[in-house]
Amino acid sequence: MKNILITGGAGFIGSNLVDQLLSEGDWQIHVVDDFNNFYDPEIKRENIRAHLRQVNYQLHEVDILVLATGFDAGTGALTHIDIRGRGGRPLKDEWSKDIRTTFGLQIHGYPNLFTTGAPLAPAAALCNMTTCLQHQVDWITRCIDYMKARGLTEIEPTKEAQDDWVKYHDEVANATLISKTDSWYVGSNVPGKQRRMLSYAGGVGTYHQKCEEVAIRGYPGFVMS
16 A cells, blocks of 8 residues: 655646546545645755644655645636736636636736736647747737837727637637537636636637737727827
């Protein structure tokens, strides 16, 4: 019998790994759901041993330690920040009901909030992240330069423009098998998370073209003041 300690057992890695190991039948599994009470920034052997005692104040001699903190893809990095838009609306609350962006670059109701690597833009295995992020940063930089040259200080996508992008994004996603598969790509690994394809599946080239068309035309669908 081998021992394994899994932190964040309800998370992306933890849940799948627990099921797999249990099916093999030769593991004694200890799960710590609250990783925040377990974490120590000093990742050293003595600290790991100390924290193993915190599980139930006993030392667990383990063969494998899995730091499975969960994987809230696309949204998690932003919802863990207390981002608030017009009227104090929290992004976390809004995305808990409906995950929406405009090109993955801005969000209606959150003026001057530019985002990279956000939902509804190419990400993960559907693009080379460094390349995609560079394009988004370049687009944002040119947009800010455009505003500065005209003495403008605020930008926000319209609801109509965002609705159009979300509708188009979902149509593209629903034409693939990815949207029909339970995985982190659609958020199904996080209990209660809205099911929506998180990455744009229409291709990086098409995405770049659509973003550039908006910039060339003077950013229609974005209100500037």
